[in-house]
Amino acid sequence: MNRDPIGKGVSRRDLLRYLAMGSAAVAAGPVIAACGGSSGGKSSSSSVAAGNVADITKFVPVDTAHSGKGMTLDMGVVLAFSGPGAFFGRVMSQGVKLASKHIVELGGPTINPIFKDHKSGDPQAGVTAVKELGFSHVPMMLASYVDDLGAMLPGQAQYKIFTMDGGGGTSTFGQGKPYFWGMRAITPNDAVPGTVKYVTDKLTNVKKVQLIGWDLGPLDDPIVKYVNGVVTGAGLQIAGPFIRTKVGATDYSAAIQNAKSNKPDLILLSIYGNDPGYFMKQYVTSGLSAPVVIFEFTADAAKVAGSSYDGVYFAYDYFNAKKPDNGWSSIFINDYKKAYGTDPDFYAANYYEDTFAMWTVIQRALAKGANVKDGTQLDAAMREDLSFKSVYGGDANTAGELVLNPASHSVQKRPMSISQYKGGNVTPLAYFNLNAADYRLA
Amino acid sequence: MTAFTWDNFLQLTVNGWVHGTAYALLGVAFGLILGVTGRFHFAFTFTYAISAYLAATASTDWGIPFWPSLIIGAAFGAACGMVMEAFVYRPLALRAGAYALLTIFVASLGLAIIGTNSIALYWINEASLQISGFDNRGINIGPVTLATLDRDFMIVTWALIFLLAAVLRFTALGRVIRAVRVNPEMSLVIGVNPLSIYLVVFAIGGFLGGVAAVFDATKTAATPDMGFNPLFYAFTVAFLSGLSLRPLLVLAIGLGLGLIESWANLVLAPQWTQLVVFGILFVYVALRPVHLQALLNKVLAPVRHRQRAMAG
Numbered sequence: 001m002n003r004d005p006i007g008k009g010v011s012r013r014d015l016l017r018y019l020a021m022g023s024a025a026v027a028a029g030p031v032i033a034a035c036g037g038s039s040g041g042k043s044s045s046s047s048v049a050a051g052n053v054a055d056i057t058k059f060v061p062v063d064t065a066h067s068g069k070g071m072t073l074d075m076g077v078v079l080a081f082s083g084p085g086a087f088f089g090r091v092m093s094q095g096v097k098l099a100s101k102h103i104v105e106l107g108g109p110t111i112n113p114i115f116k117d118h119k120s121g122d123p124q125a126g127v128t129a130v131k132e133l134g135f136s137h138v139p140m141m142l143a144s145y146v147d148d149l150g151a152m153l154p155g156q157a158q159y160k161i162f163t164m165d166g167g168g169g170t171s172t173f174g175q176g177k178p179y180f181w182g183m184r185a186i187t188p189n190d191a192v193p194g195t196v197k198y199v200t201d202k203l204t205n206v207k208k209v210q211l212i213g214w215d216l217g218p219l220d221d222p223i224v225k226y227v228n229g230v231v232t233g234a235g236l237q238i239a240g241p242f243i244r245t246k247v248g249a250t251d252y253s254a255a256i257q258n259a260k261s262n263k264p265d266l267i268l269l270s271i272y273g274n275d276p277g278y279f280m281k282q283y284v285t286s287g288l289s290a291p292v293v294i295f296e297f298t299a300d301a302a303k304v305a306g307s308s309y310d311g312v313y314f315a316y317d318y319f320n321a322k323k324p325d326n327g328w329s330s331i332f333i334n335d336y337k338k339a340y341g342t343d344p345d346f347y348a349a350n351y352y353e354d355t356f357a358m359w360t361v362i363q364r365a366l367a368k369g370a371n372v373k374d375g376t377q378l379d380a381a382m383r384e385d386l387s388f389k390s391v392y393g394g395d396a397n398t399a400g401e402l403v404l405n406p407a408s409h410s411v412q413k414r415p416m417s418i419s420q421y422k423g424g425n426v427t428p429l430a431y432f433n434l435n436a437a438d439y440r441l442a
Numbered sequence: 443m444t445a446f447t448w449d450n451f452l453q454l455t456v457n458g459w460v461h462g463t464a465y466a467l468l469g470v471a472f473g474l475i476l477g478v479t480g481r482f483h484f485a486f487t488f489t490y491a492i493s494a495y496l497a498a499t500a501s502t503d504w505g506i507p508f509w510p511s512l513i514i515g516a517a518f519g520a521a522c523g524m525v526m527e528a529f530v531y532r533p534l535a536l537r538a539g540a541y542a543l544l545t546i547f548v549a550s551l552g553l554a555i556i557g558t559n560s561i562a563l564y565w566i567n568e569a570s571l572q573i574s575g576f577d578n579r580g581i582n583i584g585p586v587t588l589a590t591l592d593r594d595f596m597i598v599t600w601a602l603i604f605l606l607a608a609v610l611r612f613t614a615l616g617r618v619i620r621a622v623r624v625n626p627e628m629s630l631v632i633g634v635n636p637l638s639i640y641l642v643v644f645a646i647g648g649f650l651g652g653v654a655a656v657f658d659a660t661k662t663a664a665t666p667d668m669g670f671n672p673l674f675y676a677f678t679v680a681f682l683s684g685l686s687l688r689p690l691l692v693l694a695i696g697l698g699l700g701l702i703e704s705w706a707n708l709v710l711a712p713q714w715t716q717l718v719v720f721g722i723l724f725v726y727v728a729l730r731p732v733h734l735q736a737l738l739n740k741v742l743a744p745v746r747h748r749q750r751a752m753a754g
Contacts, residue, residue: 083667285591286587
């Protein structure tokens with residue numbers, strides 16, 4: 001069984017590369033960083049000072065009597081380690097590894113991550129991974145790509161594997177599924193109301209909106225219906241039918257030409273990974289000049305896109321590595337940089353806090369005398385309290401809060417923002433929560 | 443699908459020319475190797491990707507301008523192809539005898555997988571590399587927009603294909619390559635070592651593939667598995683051209699394929715247009731030239747009969 005395809009050893013070459021990356025990060029500080037402002041809608045004009053790992057307990061209470069100290073618990077981690085989304089697998093697994101280390105240092109159990117590769121959305125790879133975890137009686141797992149685009153849901157129900165997805169969340173098709181919980185805002189849906197509100201407030205010349213997104217077959221239908229509903233509900237028009245693109249495509253000339261013929265004033269681009277970088281590279285030479293909103297920002301895609309990202313808007317549950325929201329977040333960012341030589345992005349942050357959420361569930365289960373090696377009992381412990389501490393939001397003395405909905409199994413509170421990338425800086429323009437709640441301009 | 447308007451048609455035509463030019467270059471590169479040496483060089487995917495990676499390293503890390511970086515990347519692709527021929531394919535071919543085709547194919551597949559993973563391992567902290575130094579802008583020509591990168595790519599590619607056609611047609615090297623393709627044993631008798639020519643052919647194919655790769659990576663980014671999709675296009679074009687040593691014919695077929703694929707956007711959604719290319723390959727394989735010729739003869743029979751009657 002491949003326990004860790006990433007590897008923990010650091011060779012001399014790795015060390016040199018990390019040093020080089022560190023230097024590059026310093027040099028490119030303003031480029032990647034500047035993801036300024038709070039994501040929580042609170043003022044965060046100054047950074048929160050980082051403390052020691054032990055200080056995490058000030059933000060995340062630990063039940064010392066039921067912390068699981070001395071226990072070793074297997075946790076499946078099924079991510080994209082190969083294929084076009086390999087970048088996600090790398091940063092997400094780094095978040096998991098760091099959290100596992102912190103948890104042990106804080107007196108928790110040894111969470112043993114069993115890494116599996118779903119090959120960037122390959123359903124067969126996901127099904128195989130879940131089967132292997134089920135055969136090994138692994139009670140809990142972290143997933144990505146909306147449970148590998150829904151393919152792992154039946155396996156989790158069959159083998160009773162308690163699962164959290166902090167990469168794709170539940171989307172629309174994974175809502176309310178047994179044992180499965182989405183730990184991030186549904187993309188693009190949850191960010192669309194706030195985005196549309198910003199557009200109607202500030203981009204007043206926008207009348208026609210075009211949605212372009214990954215081709216997920218019938219899974220796209222509820223997303224398109226929802227987005228179109230929000231757009232038309234705000235008095236805007238739909239420029240043309242939803243334009244589908246292949247997951248992991250590099251050539252977007254046909255999709256761009258299709259959009260061009262619909263003459264949109266704004267493009268909502270629901271593609272992820274490095275795909276938006278490839279798209280924008282071709283978009284800027286296509287003759288279309290409508291502003292583009294992308295529902296994810298990663299440093300890697302920004303590198304691919306180069307200057308073609310200038311002026312692009314980003315709307316999602318945005319994590320700010322340069323100006324952490326709370327003290328726990330500071331410790332995480334500090335240690336992540338020490339371990340991996342680069343700032344964590346929001347995916348690393350999600351999987352870091354999701355691993356902590358797993359620990360919280362384990363403590364609750366142990367406090368009730370439940371068997372933590374049983375996915376059903378972990379799921380029951382989760383349902384008793386659907387709020388978790390978060391590295392998003394909060395302030396210097398308080399962690400943020402992530403709250404889940406018992407019916408949809410998705411987040412019902414998650415700070416998001418719309419930002420704009422210009423001249424190497426990402427500037428927040430407005431903050432909001434689900435359904436554009438708590439909307440305010442930056 | 444894209445609405446059928448004159449503007450859309452023109453833009454799709456230009457897009458089709460750009461894509462078709464890329465397919466032609468790939469078809470010429472791959473077809474030359476397969477046609478002359480008989481080696482199914484699947485590791486073309488690796489030489490393709492490594493060319494782009496080297497050009498990216500040259501342009502970004504070493505600060506070399508775009509055009510010299512292009513030559514460095516393509517030359518490295520050529521060198522990799524030659525090394526594979528000299529140290530892997532040739533020894534295998536000598537040992538495998540009658541089974542050489544399959545043995546080399548399997549070895550080449552292995553090289554492709556090892557090579558792709560080696561790139562991913564070496565650049566483990568980079569999901570992709572970028573090629574810098576090219577100022578890519580859109581040029582508006584009436585209702586049509588053409589990127590400067592695509593313009594330059596077409597100029598370079600067409601020049602290379604015409605140059606190769608001239609070399610094959612008019613030079614001693616071209617005659618030797620054609621001779622080795624037709625009968626390697628006989629060429630040995632007349633003092634031409636086919637193994638040396640194989641090396642030359644791998645160098646030319648690797649270089650042309652490298653040029654395509656560098657432009658491709660400049661348009662998008664260099665990734666370890668970037669060579670797989672182009673290999674299928676290369677194979678399709680080379681196959682449709684009957685592994686011809688006439689680069690201009692391959693160019694025409696590549697352009698035709700690119701145009702059909704692009705125009706398919708008028709009737710199909712963008713994610714389905716790639717199917718058109720493989721549909722054409724399927725129809726071609728199903729009918730084969732001999733059947734197409736028979737069909738043509740049947741259709742043209744009355745016309746020819748009439749012509750003969752009129753003449754006689």
